[in-house]
Structures are given as C-alpha cells and as structure tokens.
Amino acid sequence: MTERAAHLRDVFVAGVGTTPFGKHLDRTLGSLAGEAADAAVRDAACEYGDIEMVVFSNAAEGVLSGQEMIRGQVALKDTPLAGLPLFNTENACASGSAAAHLAWLAVAAGQVDRAIAIGAEKLFHPDKNRSFAAIESGTDRSLNSEDLRPGQGSVMMGAYAAEARAYAAEFGDVDKAMAAIAVKNRRFAAGNPHAQFRSPITVADVQAGREVAAPLRLLTCSPLTDGAAAIVFSAERPRTGDRPGVVVTSCRSVSNGPAGPVVERAARAAYEATGLSVHDIDVFQLHDASAFAELLQYEQIGIAAKGEGIAAALDGRTGPGGDMPVNTDGGLLSRGHALGATGLAQLGELARQLRGEAGERQVPGARRALSVNSGGWMGDDYATAFATILTRR
Amino acid sequence: MTERAAHLRDVFVAGVGTTPFGKHLDRTLGSLAGEAADAAVRDAACEYGDIEMVVFSNAAEGVLSGQEMIRGQVALKDTPLAGLPLFNTENACASGSAAAHLAWLAVAAGQVDRAIAIGAEKLFHPDKNRSFAAIESGTDRSLNSEDLRPGQGSVMMGAYAAEARAYAAEFGDVDKAMAAIAVKNRRFAAGNPHAQFRSPITVADVQAGREVAAPLRLLTCSPLTDGAAAIVFSAERPRTGDRPGVVVTSCRSVSNGPAGPVVERAARAAYEATGLSVHDIDVFQLHDASAFAELLQYEQIGIAAKGEGIAAALDGRTGPGGDMPVNTDGGLLSRGHALGATGLAQLGELARQLRGEAGERQVPGARRALSVNSGGWMGDDYATAFATILTRR
Numbered sequence: 069m070t071e072r073a074a075h076l077r078d079v080f081v082a083g084v085g086t087t088p089f090g091k092h093l094d095r096t097l098g099s100l101a102g103e104a105a106d107a108a109v110r111d112a113a114c115e116y117g118d119i120e121m122v123v124f125s126n127a128a129e130g131v132l133s134g135q136e137m138i139r140g141q142v143a144l145k146d147t148p149l150a151g152l153p154l155f156n157t158e159n160a161c162a163s164g165s166a167a168a169h170l171a172w173l174a175v176a177a178g179q180v181d182r183a184i185a186i187g188a189e190k191l192f193h194p195d196k197n198r199s200f201a202a203i204e205s206g207t208d209r210s211l212n213s214e215d216l217r218p219g220q221g222s223v224m225m226g227a228y229a230a231e232a233r234a235y236a237a238e239f240g241d242v243d244k245a246m247a248a249i250a251v252k253n254r255r256f257a258a259g260n261p262h263a264q265f266r267s268p269i270t271v272a273d274v275q276a277g278r279e280v281a282a283p284l285r286l287l288t289c290s291p292l293t294d295g296a297a298a299i300v301f302s303a304e305r306p307r308t309g310d311r312p313g314v315v316v317t318s319c320r321s322v323s324n325g326p327a328g329p330v331v332e333r334a335a336r337a338a339y340e341a342t343g344l345s346v347h348d349i350d351v352f353q354l355h356d357a358s359a360f361a362e363l364l365q366y367e368q369i370g371i372a373a374k375g376e377g378i379a380a381a382l383d384g385r386t387g388p389g390g391d392m393p394v395n396t397d398g399g400l401l402s403r404g405h406a407l408g409a410t411g412l413a414q415l416g417e418l419a420r421q422l423r424g425e426a427g428e429r430q431v432p433g434a435r436r437a438l439s440v441n442s443g444g445w446m447g448d449d450y451a452t453a454f455a456t457i458l459t460r461r
Numbered sequence: 462m463t464e465r466a467a468h469l470r471d472v473f474v475a476g477v478g479t480t481p482f483g484k485h486l487d488r489t490l491g492s493l494a495g496e497a498a499d500a501a502v503r504d505a506a507c508e509y510g511d512i513e514m515v516v517f518s519n520a521a522e523g524v525l526s527g528q529e530m531i532r533g534q535v536a537l538k539d540t541p542l543a544g545l546p547l548f549n550t551e552n553a554c555a556s557g558s559a560a561a562h563l564a565w566l567a568v569a570a571g572q573v574d575r576a577i578a579i580g581a582e583k584l585f586h587p588d589k590n591r592s593f594a595a596i597e598s599g600t601d602r603s604l605n606s607e608d609l610r611p612g613q614g615s616v617m618m619g620a621y622a623a624e625a626r627a628y629a630a631e632f633g634d635v636d637k638a639m640a641a642i643a644v645k646n647r648r649f650a651a652g653n654p655h656a657q658f659r660s661p662i663t664v665a666d667v668q669a670g671r672e673v674a675a676p677l678r679l680l681t682c683s684p685l686t687d688g689a690a691a692i693v694f695s696a697e698r699p700r701t702g703d704r705p706g707v708v709v710t711s712c713r714s715v716s717n718g719p720a721g722p723v724v725e726r727a728a729r730a731a732y733e734a735t736g737l738s739v740h741d742i743d744v745f746q747l748h749d750a751s752a753f754a755e756l757l758q759y760e761q762i763g764i765a766a767k768g769e770g771i772a773a774a775l776d777g778r779t780g781p782g783g784d785m786p787v788n789t790d791g792g793l794l795s796r797g798h799a800l801g802a803t804g805l806a807q808l809g810e811l812a813r814q815l816r817g818e819a820g821e822r823q824v825p826g827a828r829r830a831l832s833v834n835s836g837g838w839m840g841d842d843y844a845t846a847f848a849t850i851l852t853r854r
Contacts, residue, residue, distance in 0.1 A: 075468060075470060075572075122716075128529060128530070130524060131523060133602070134598055134602055135601075136520070136521060136523050136524050136598030136599070137551055137553040137837055138551075138553050138600075138601070138837035138839070138844040138845065139551075141844040141845060142603070142839070142844075145601070145839065150717065150718035150719065151716055151717065151719060151720050153713075153715060154716040154845060155559055155562075156551045157549060158530055158532075158549045159531065159547075159548065159549055160531050163530075170563060173570055173572060176572075177566055177570030177571075177572075178570075179468075179569075205528060205529030205530055206529070206530040207531075208531070208534075208535045209535075210535070320546070322544060322546060323515075323534050323546065323547040324543065325545070446534060446538065452534060452547060
C-alpha cells in the first residue's frame, strides 16, 4: 500500500439494488431510479436519512427525452434524496462505474460516511432510430463516416464486427466461440430474476439469428435495455447480522490514448494497485456489449493468453462450474445493457456473489471479484474503461 | 474540524487558465478546452506528465453538436491528457464547480497528487434556437409549459423575471438596483482581458436596452458565451517562487429539495464547515445569470439582510472599492457565461485575486474568497448550488 493510499478509508458495498432490466416504455427514468435506490437502501439496512451524497449516472437521456442537464435532480426529485449534494456523471456505457468510483471516493476520503451511486437508462424509444442515435452519440462523431450514422443500426456493433473480422483473420474463425459465449451468458441469466432474457438458447439458435454486422448476429449483440441499478457505499459495515461484508479493494480507470487498449490498461492498473493477479479473482464481470468483446477481454485481463480467447470461450472455464466464471448474471447480452446502469448492475452482481446470495448462479466460496466496464468508441478502441475489485470481508 | 474532515489533505489551487470568453464559432470545443488546460498547467509550473486525473465539465454539447457522451475524451483526444482517468460531469450552469469539487476530492483523498478540472462550452450555434433549446434542457422539462419552450427565448430568463417581479411586489422596484449591478460588473470587466464585454455602460444604457422578460432587459441578462476554463489542483504547493499559495478551504453543494433555497443552503454549509461568516470573506463570485440573481444572492449569502438586496446593490459595497466586492472579473453578465466553464472561471478569478495578480481589478490584500455557482431550474429554484471557499496561504 502506497503512502497515498493510506489516506483512503475502507469502504463497504453496503447495499445493492437493481430493477428488472428490459423494455419499460411505460415507466419514467425517475421511477426506475427510485426503485433501484429503494432496493439499495433497504439492502444496506440503513435509512435514506443516512445518505449524504448522490452520484447519478445516465448516458443518453438528452438525446432520448431532451432532458440534457440536471438528469439526476429531475429523476430523483420525488425521492427522499432530493436536496442532497448530487453529481451527474457520464462515461458512455461505463457511466455506472464512473458513478461508483466517485461515490466510493467520497466515502474513502472521509468527505461523507455514506454515498449512493444510482444509474438509470431508458434506451427504448417509440422511434427506434432515436435509440440508435443515442448509441451513436457515444462514439467520437468526428470520426464516423456517414454510412455509420443512424438508420444503419448501431454504430457500436459495426465497430465490434470490424474488430472481430480482424481478429478472425489472425487467429481463426470466431463464430463458434461467440455462440458459446452467448449460450453461456444465457445459461447464467436463467438464474437471475432481473435479467432481460432468460429462456435457454442453443448454438444453433445463435447461428440462425439475423446478421447484424458480420460476424455478429442478433444473439451475439447486446440488446436495447431500460433499467436502473444503485449501490450504497458506506464507511461502516452494514448492520445486516451474519451476512459477509464486501469492501472495495481497487477502483481504477483510464481513457483512450496512445498507451494501448483501455481494458488491458485498466485491469493492469487494478492488479498492480493491489498486488493481485487474475488467478486471485473468483468471479468476473466483463463488458460483453458483443460476444466478441467478451472474447477479446479474456485476453486483455489475463483469463486467456493472446490469441487464445477462442479456446477460452469454448473450453467452459468461464461458464457455470468453470474456474473463471464470467458474467454470472447473464452479462450485457442476457441481463441487458441499460447504459448508465450497467456498471452498477455489474458491481451489484459481484457483491451478491461475494455474499453468497446469488442463488442457483452462485460461485461457491467466491472471495474476490473483478468488474470491467468499458464505454464509448473512438476510432479503434473504447473511450474509457473502469476496473473494480471487490473483496469479501 | 470534524474527525471525518481529518482524512482530507490540504489541496492547492496550483494553476488556473481561462480562454477569452465570447463568440468562437470558428473554434472547436477541444481547441478551447486545450487552450485552458495549457494555461492552467503552465500557471501551475508543472508538466502535463504530473497530472493524474481529469474531470471534464460541459452542459450542452449533446444538444449543440450531438456529442452526447464521452465529451471530455473527444475534446481532449489531441492533448497530452488523452489516456488519463477522466470523469465527465454535468450540473447545468454549475457544472464547472462540480468538476472542481470532484478534482479537489481526488487530491484531498490522496487518490492522486494532481488532478485537473476542465470546463468548456460552445453555446453559440448558427441556429440561435438550438442555443435556447440547450439552455431549456437545463430546466426540469416536465414542469415547462409549451409557451416557455424554445422559440420564445431563454426559459431561464423567464424564470428569473418571475422571481424579480415577485420580489419587487414585496420589497420595491428592482430596476435601478439591477441596472447598478450590470454597470458595476461591466466596470470590473474593463480590467479583465478575457471578459466577453468590456466597454463601459451606464444605467441609462441598461434601461434603454431591449426588454427580454420584464423587468429583465438585455444588459441585465447574461449573454450566450463560448469559452473554457481549467484548474490544476495539487497536494503540493506549486513551485512558483514567492507567489502566495491558494488552498481550498471548503467545497459544499446541495440540490433542489424541500429544505429551502439551494444558494442559501450551500453558502450556509460552507460557512458552518469552516466556522467562517460572510464578514471573513474579502472577495466574492456570485452567479449573476441575471442581475436579479446577484441581488437575491446578496441576501442568501449574508451580504445583505432579507429585503435589503436593493440597498446593497445601490450603496456600492459590492463594487470597486467596496468592502464586499462581487464579480470582480465582470461576472456572468460581462465576463460571460459559458455554462460548463463558468464555475471554473469563477474560481480562477478568485485564485488570481488571492495571489494579488488581478491587476487593475485587484481587491487589496484579499485573503479569503467565496464563489457561489448555481445551476439548472426546477419550478421555483435552481436544481443545484455549489459554494467554494478559497484561502491565501
């Protein structure tokens, strides 16, 4: 532990809450955010009055509803959180992790004793082009040629597809590996009552799906999703009897730049800050916005060596019963990807795993967990990536 | 000092930088942000390589350019800051203060030794209705009736005007007081080379101006502004020879809620956290988005008693040579109001005052400074307010 880190207090993931992820055309952003906050406060066994600060994450509400600014204040105005210090934060698909890191920081610093991070997103819109326009606004627009613009579907999936084709040219066909990841994440999702898609699928189902952007098909692309997730961070162990505590061990992030792929750099920073390696982690959340993204991240965080992502996807190590289980709640592909909520949903799942409360999807004896949450797109890599390590205590 | 605050390190406002505020149709957001960052890093007498984290504030780029997400990563991609941890933050017109508070927090916590907060905004648009649509998106849109919508000018000025009329009904005519504030801020702006408007104006000029929303006229409303501002926060005293240091004494914020006006609550929180009162402050920045806002804030932060804002505006105490100088760089009315940059420009001016580097607008011997930066609008009050106290050391 460095001299600097000595200033930071231990922080507990005291309470987690997630709404069902799915299509919620009839609900407001505020109603989703409030439900997640209620659940997190209840789970933390505290009162709203104990919360001293809010960090709110949302990625696309400006495009989708026109509420460009003060999104958190508007979403939470009818909750007991109205009036508290509130920071709106955005980092595209990694917005939820950004909110988690800032709320953690405020508690770790001792500025407050309890802070809540709330992420919410309503990505479905009666006009589907608006949904795709929202997603496109998460890319560096100065780099997008006209044929990637809305009306052509998701520009993000076009970017993943190009990455997958380049990878396949070097390391071999990725179709079966991607299908295996989609099937694996759906198997996990069956055990998650809040997942968007829970019905079992087969490799044949995946391969029969509509092509979105070769080699990606419908079931290897994350869906449009509405949903919210929240976490209460606390300097005190929550008063929840015998339930194991969960502490934040490392919060690291990087942005797009000349130093290399953001996911690799963020994970390395988290490992180096803690002296841990991938072998110390019992359960993972990766950013499977496409099945190929999960495959590549196996290599970038050390689950597989370079060029061996395909084998890792096929040999079962990241699935139920494997020694490196990834996306035990279904991941972005099956739990769903409610942009501003995703990072908090990831951390919520990891906290449940570390407490031993994950039901049929429980990883036995999980002690340490890592989430990777990436966001945005700038030419040939994400705009940002966050790596967070949680530990049972 | 509470037990909790003991965790926080002293943090220096090590370097400040501001672009000229004005109309910059020919420049990109990134070019403005980069210029402000360059200036702040140079002013801090450090290197870009010393900076470990970026907090980026912008309020309206999603509406104005379509770059809804990853605004900071895109704006800074060609600077040496590309690659660092970066948090995009938004709190409407108070976004810049939100960025300052988060960057301060990261240094105070010991997470990093140096962080930069950068705020940038390009509010001018070839289609002026887009500019007004952007401003309208800083209000709770569910509360706005159709006749407040774009095409009718700024919804914010309509809200200020209604507040001013209600105040006038209770405490007397505000026209002369508002004109005095506009003239006073323009006098200060004459000494600020980066101010948007520097030519002297008279009370007669103000009263002859076009009516925007009675009783507000053109010169009692803040203008559309493009610009950027940045601050380097550091755990170390900057290596700048004999120049006085400036430390962050208090960072407080609140959001709209049942507990009362946000400006009053934020200022009170800052006073209470430090044991200071308004009489300990030598120089102020208030959020004069309209001249009436400054008048009301005199009362809300204690410069004047309730109902005595008019007298305070007329008796010269907040002007050049007064004992409670407010908006010494021209304020939002004359320096300009580049939404996401405003809070950082305010703090930059206060740092220059505390160092004794404010030239002809210098407040002699200024030791303590307070900024109030409010943002957004929800029915009958701002959505949020930030109060920051800086001290010469």
